[in-house]
Amino acid sequence: MTQSTAVVIGAGHSGLAMSRRLTERSIDHIVLERGEVANSWRTQRWPTLRLLTPNWQTRLPGHHYAGDDPDGFMPAADVVATLTRYARLVGAPVRTGVTIHTVRAAPEGFQLRANGDVFRARAVVLATGACSRPAIPGVADAVPPSITMLTPLSYRDPGQLPDGGVLVVGASATGVQLAGEIHRSGRPVTLAVGEHVRLPRTYRGRDIFWWMEVTGLLAERYDQIDDLTRARHLPSPQLTGAPGGTFSDLSTLAAHGVRIVGRLGRIAGGVAQFSGSLANMCALADLKLNRFLNRADEWAKSSGLDDELPPPHRFPSTRIDPCSPLELDLSGGEIATVLWATGFRPDHSWLDIPVLDRTGHIRHDGGVVTGAPGLYLLGMPVLRTRASTYIHGAAADSDALATHLHCFLSSQRR
Numbered sequence: 001m002t003q004s005t006a007v008v009i010g011a012g013h014s015g016l017a018m019s020r021r022l023t024e025r026s027i028d029h030i031v032l033e034r035g036e037v038a039n040s041w042r043t044q045r046w047p048t049l050r051l052l053t054p055n056w057q058t059r060l061p062g063h064h065y066a067g068d069d070p071d072g073f074m075p076a077a078d079v080v081a082t083l084t085r086y087a088r089l090v091g092a093p094v095r096t097g098v099t100i101h102t103v104r105a106a107p108e109g110f111q112l113r114a115n116g117d118v119f120r121a122r123a124v125v126l127a128t129g130a131c132s133r134p135a136i137p138g139v140a141d142a143v144p145p146s147i148t149m150l151t152p153l154s155y156r157d158p159g160q161l162p163d164g165g166v167l168v169v170g171a172s173a174t175g176v177q178l179a180g181e182i183h184r185s186g187r188p189v190t191l192a193v194g195e196h197v198r199l200p201r202t203y204r205g206r207d208i209f210w211w212m213e214v215t216g217l218l219a220e221r222y223d224q225i226d227d228l229t230r231a232r233h234l235p236s237p238q239l240t241g242a243p244g245g246t247f248s249d250l251s252t253l254a255a256h257g258v259r260i261v262g263r264l265g266r267i268a269g270g271v272a273q274f275s276g277s278l279a280n281m282c283a284l285a286d287l288k289l290n291r292f293l294n295r296a297d298e299w300a301k302s303s304g305l306d307d308e309l310p311p312p313h314r315f316p317s318t319r320i321d322p323c324s325p326l327e328l329d330l331s332g333g334e335i336a337t338v339l340w341a342t343g344f345r346p347d348h349s350w351l352d353i354p355v356l357d358r359t360g361h362i363r364h365d366g367g368v369v370t371g372a373p374g375l376y377l378l379g380m381p382v383l384r385t386r387a388s389t390y391i392h393g394a395a396a397d398s399d400a401l402a403t404h405l406h407c408f409l410s411s412q413r414r
């Protein structure tokens with residue numbers, strides 16, 4: 001049995017940031033990782049994926065991007081290299097190849113079981129990722145068996161797909177990127193679109209993430225957001241880090257020949273039925289885009305930068321076929337593959353502590369798990385601020401949670 005004061009589960013950027021914070025506070029700990037450092041980026045991301053956050057924003061505690069392309073976007077392989085270097089830089093005590101099968105409450109802390117080993121700790125940090133499983137809607141059960149089904153976790157490249165048409169369900173960052181890539185491979189693509197977030201790559205000469213940062217959007221705290229549940233489930237923006245134009249949005253895809261349809265509602269008798277609300281969804285996304293640009297322009301004025309930046313402007317509304325089909329026969333041979341780009345879920349199935357809510361999510365207050373003193377959660381969307389959804393958000397989150405953990409240990413000692 002191995003005993004340490006704290007155990008961090010997961011050696012992605014969240015677990016490594018936490019390790020650095022614990023070291024800063026001289027809290028002895030180990031980081032247990034089922035694969036290798038940055039395992040998700042090695043095994044669960046498609047090779048052409050690039051971060052949609054710019055390089056300059058890939059900040060972690062004690063680490064700033066120092067390469068020669070701060071405005072570029074890292075391919076997945078560079079994320080692996082960056083995190084591997086970071087683990088060495090911060091001297092993270094990572095044990096690789098250790099899969100945690102159960103975490104239980106035990107006298108004075110927690111007991112963790114992992115392929116034959118047992119670990120004991122007074123505090124445990126769950127940094128096992130928000131995107132470990134695909135979130136596939138129940139309607140998938142009605143897809144005819146002749147059709148190949150894929151998720152972004154199993155997708156690698158278009159060559160892996162059978163010949164024929166592809167229905168991509170979901171138009172967040174993943175859905176629009178994969179719809180574009182598959183379409184460029186020569187396969188006809190239909191993209192089913194529900195609520196989505198449309199953003200330009202740049203506005204007034206600056207990257208959109210620069211605007212999100214300077215306007216304070218990313219710094220908005222979880223306890224000041226009106227509808228936190230909604231904020232935590234917001235689709236990722238229709239952006240890509242791959243070279244291209246201003247937009248990776250529905251207008252761009254439609255102009256290249258991707259067929260855009262409404263939200264997939266149900267599949268009956270092999271026929272997929274799409275919602276008629278596509279135009280409304282697009283209008284809503286355009287409205288929210290303009291609301292954000294208004295906020296950006298107001299910030300530019302109030303910060304005195306208005307004259308230094310190119311003048312404000314607005315983008316044309318989303319342009320799609322107003323007569324998009326409402327049905328598609330999946331058994332007619334036109335569609336060979338359905339790709340579920342419908343989001344991701346965390347996997348905490350190995351947690352043997354009653355901290356899950358009705359929807360299977362961990363109950364927590366900004367990462368401090370409710371009803372389990374000494375248990376912490378990191379790396380979830382809008383965990384403590386809107387930045388928590390992104391890599392750089394782990395810097396502040398890990399700091400706050402390590403401070404809480406430190407106080408918790410001190411109070412136990414007293």
Ligand SMILES: Cc1cc2nc3c(=O)[nH]c(=O)nc-3n(C[C@H](O)[C@H](O)[C@H](O)COP(=O)(O)OP(=O)(O)OC[C@H]3O[C@@H](n4cnc5c(N)ncnc54)[C@H](O)[C@@H]3O)c2cc1C
Pocket residue numbers: 009010011012013014015032033034035036037038039040041045049050051052053098099100101127128129130131132152174344350378379380389390391392
């Ligand atoms: C497609 C996609 C694109 C993204 N693009 C961006 C982007 O452009 N910019 C950005 O900032 N963020 C992006 N993100 C969001 C986020 O940064 C990543 O999801 C990131 O990988 C999360 O880091 P993490 O350390 O919290 O979790 P992960 O990187 O998932 O790390 C969790 C680790 O825990 C390990 N683990 C899990 N279960 C166990 C267990 N039971 N026992 C032991 N180890 C375990 C895993 O092997 C893994 O190494 C993207 C996410 C996805 C899915």
